Amino acid sequence: MKPWQKIVLYFVIAYFVLLLGPIAGFDLPRIVQDIIRSPSVLVTQLLVGLINGAIIAIIALGYTLVYGIIELINFAHGDLYMLGGFAALTVMGAFGMQDGAPFVTAIIPMLVALLVSAGLCAGLNVLTERYAYRPLRNAPRLAPLISAIGVSFIFQNLGLFWGGLKSFIPIMGNTAAAPKSFPDLLPRIDLLEAMGIQTKVDFTLKDLIVLVVAVSLMVGLNLFIQRTPAGKAMRAVAQNRDAAKIVGIDVDQVIVMTFLIGGALAGSAGLLVGLYNNTIVFTMGFTAGLRAFTAAVLGGIGNITGAMLGGVLIGLLSALSDQYLSSRWTDAWVFGVLVLILVFRPSGLLGENLQEKV
Amino acid sequence: MxxxxxxxxxxxxxxxxxxxxxxxxxxxxxxxxxxxxxxxxxxxxxxxxxxxxxxxxxxxxxxxxxxxxxxxxxxxxxxxxxxxxxxxxxxxxxxxxxxxxxxxxxxxxxxxxxxxxxxxxxxxxxxxxxxxxxxxxxxxxxxxxxxxxxWIATVIQIQIFAMLALGLNIPVGYAGLLDLGYAAFFAIGAYTTGMLSSPHLGIEWNFWIVIWIAAGVAAIAGVILGTPTLPLRGDYLAIVTLGFGEIIPIVFRNLTDIRIMEPISSLLATLFNRPEMAICLLGCEETFNLTNGETGINRSGDPGCRSLAASALIITCRGTTWCWCWWCSRCL
Structure with missing residues (x-):
């Protein structure tokens, strides 16, 4: 193609994007005007996107770990995260936590909730691996995938059932399917104001806590993978399962450990999203799972740093789309990005070029 | 034995x-x-x-x-x-x-x-x-x-699902391409039928014509999705089709208030701050509602006796006292 033809082509594409984009909220003049009028909204949305992105990144790590080891798209992972949220909410109910409870009294319930939801999700994930994926390890690729979709449905219905247990857990609200409100426990003290900086942007202690927990989980995972013998074994199995077996690595044990870690991360993400967004619903696992999966693919599936980067990017994209495009179209934009990335760069942003897989 | x-x-x-x-x-x-x-x-x-x-x-x-x-x-x-x-x-x-x-x-x-x-x-x-x-x-x-x-309603459902399974069997079974967004083509066909054969847009074509158009539109959508994704294999194809299968319902749910402006003129209008310069192409006075959102397009054309009679391909049954097709009794 000659250079001028390329320029004409790009111009035509840009014209059509501008022509049809406003249908899905991509109205460039309005967006520019909005940003110029109130830049602080942009910063606030970036902050929200960063924190939601960190939570998505934690879920994405679970996808990418499992995919790296056994090349299975674990569709049940998103719903596992949802169950983590319900477990955390149940612990909050058991401690009688309400909106606006003093932060000091909420510390112990939150730690217990972290342990319970991480432990429950890790256990469930290991059970799933044992009974739904391991028997199919040598089956055609499609079989474990379908099995994962089935487990996802089971988890979703488990969440629906759990949400209906209001006689045991009063905090569960009225109907089983309705969104549950998660007690708002983290203090909303504006840190910037406390430091004496006057801005329109709120950066609260709540944001900081969620961000710190999320980042420390990611850093901890990275250290575990890079520095410990168990992490080394995981990397070895991811590279070549047969060779790892030859040098004496117990592959089954490594896979169980991977699912354990992935489940614990999903459970912690469930608690974090409850604390940050203050609402959980039994269908949230599906959307969050797809977003997290998009994040994992965006960063290069199987790549741990890539999953973190992808999570943050997806979080930013959805926050900006909610604010400036249209919240109704956010999912379409996210999946549009997924499709475009896969078509033009299947190995993701940080993934190495995997010829045989593409 | x-x-x-x-x-x-x-x-x-x-x-x-x-x-x-x-x-x-x-x-x-x-x-x-x-x-x-x-x-x-x-x-x-x-x-x-x-x-x-x-x-x-x-x-x-x-x-x-x-x-x-x-x-x-x-x-x-x-x-x-x-x-x-x-x-x-x-x-x-x-x-x-x-x-x-x-x-x-x-x-x-x-x-x-x-x-x-x-x-x-x-x-x-x-x-x-x-x-x-x-x-x-x-x-x-x-x-x-x-x-x-x-049982006829149930049997028709069974046949529709059987047709869907047969269609899915072509990419997944014969070609080994895992297509997780197959239902999107089902939706595209259904919405094409709805738009062309219901009072919603004022186009009430005959079911027996629309069915071929719907099949064609869904096939074109398949080609559009298939061309860029053809080099992808295995899981990547599954993911792209999954994404496509998620986008289509969102699109159909949200195409309810469309207003299309000509982009260059509206850019100039913004720059010079003169709104009357922007040229409007579609949905000017009130926004154009293509898919009717969550309610969907109701009362789409049915393959019943009216369609049959109008298509004149098959013996007309209106006006006759004895109708050979069971569903014709509705319009006698």
Whole structure:
């Protein structure tokens, strides 16, 4: 193609994007005007996107770990995260936590909730691996995938059932399917104001806590993978399962450990999203799972740093789309990005070029 | 040994038939006896050598008797026990016996016929089997109507899902391409049908024309999705199709208030701060509602008698006192 033809082509594409984009909220003049009028909204949305992105990144790590080891798209992972949220909410109910409870009294319930939801999700994930994926390890690729979709449905219905247990857990609200409100426990003290900086942007202690927990989980995972013998074994199995077996690595044990870690991360993400967004619903696992999966693919599936980067990017994209495009179209934009990335760069942003897989 | 196999397959069918009869009662025994009798006749003979129609018929009678006993027993239990116990209006004893015997008889007859056909020489056997199945498909709506079982809606659902499964089998089964967004093409076809054959957009074309357009539009959508994703393999293809399958419902749900402005003119209008410069292309006075959101497009065209009559491809049934198609009674 000659250079001028390329320029004409790009111009035509840009014209059509501008022509049809406003249908899905991509109205460039309005967006520019909005940003110029109130830049602080942009910063606030970036902050929200960063924190939601960190939570998505934690879920994405679970996808990418499992995919790296056994090349299975674990569709049940998103719903596992949802169950983590319900477990955390149940612990909050058991401690009688309400909106606006003093932060000091909420510390112990939150730690217990972290342990319970991480432990429950890790256990469930290991059970799933044992009974739904391991028997199919040598089956055609499609079989474990379908099995994962089935487990996802089971988890979703488990969440629906759990949400209906209001006689045991009063905090569960009225109907089983309705969104549950998660007690708002983290203090909303504006840190910037406390430091004496006057801005329109709120950066609260709540944001900081969620961000710190999320980042420390990611850093901890990275250290575990890079520095410990168990992490080394995981990397070895991811590279070549047969060779790892030859040098004496117990592959089954490594896979169980991977699912354990992935489940614990999903459970912690469930608690974090409850604390940050203050609402959980039994269908949230599906959307969050797809977003997290998009994040994992965006960063290069199987790549741990890539999953973190992808999570943050997806979080930013959805926050900006909610604010400036249209919240109704956010999912379409996210999946549009997924499709475009896969078509033009299947190995993701940080993934190495995997010829045989593409 | 063969007898045991015959009895086993017929009893599996018989238990299904008995359950149906217990649930529906009445003439359902006759309909299910006819349908499953054919199936029993085929199952009893399909995996063995049948030299002549006569030997086939003998096997078929065995299968039909085994099935018929189930149906007869179920009919009698339903009529004599379940009905009085559940407090519904009792039916006369003679009527109950009639239901039971007709069901029994149809099961035996259709099983014998189907099994006898399997004994024909090869090209004739194949033709006759297909002919019998075609006959069942054509007669079933009438039989369903006569027997007042009301299964036609369910059967249509079954056929739609069977068509979907057949379609999905092409990429996944034959080509080995895992397509997780297959339902999106279903949605595209459905919305095309809805838009072209409902009062929503004021276009009310005939169903029998729209169905081909819908198939074409869905096929074009498949080509559009398929061209860029063709180099991808395995899981990556699965992910792209999954993403596509998520985008399509969002698009259809949200195409409710469309206003399209010509981009260059609207950019200039923004720059010079003169809104009247922007040229509007679609949805100017009020926004254009293409898909009607969550409510969907209601009252899309149906393939019933009006369509048939208007398409003039098939004998018109309006204005005649006797209508040959069961659904035509709605518009007589």
């Amino acid at each position: 063969n007898l045991v196999k015959t009895l086993r397959s017929s009893s599996i069918l018989g238990s299904i038939a008995a359950l149906t009869v217990l649930l529906f009662g009445g003439w359902s025994g006759a309909v299910i006896g006819w349908l499953l009798g054919t199936a029993a006749g085929y199952l009893a003979t399909h995996d063995r050598f049948v030299p002549t129609p006569k030997t086939g018929a003998q096997t078929g009678i065995q299968a039909g008797l085994a099935l018929g006993v189930w149906i007869m027993a179920a009919s009698l239990i339903e009529g004599l026990l379940l009905r009085p116990l559940s407090g519904r209006a009792a039916i006369p004893l003679g009527q109950t016996w009639l239901y039971a015997l007709v069901g029994f008889g149809l099961a035996v007859a259709s099983a014998t016929l189907m099994a006898a056909i399997q004994g024909l020489a090869n090209p004739r056997q194949r033709q006759a089997t297909l002919l019998t199945l075609a006959f069942i498909l054509i007669i079933f709506p009438f039989a369903d109507r006569l027997a007042q079982t009301g």
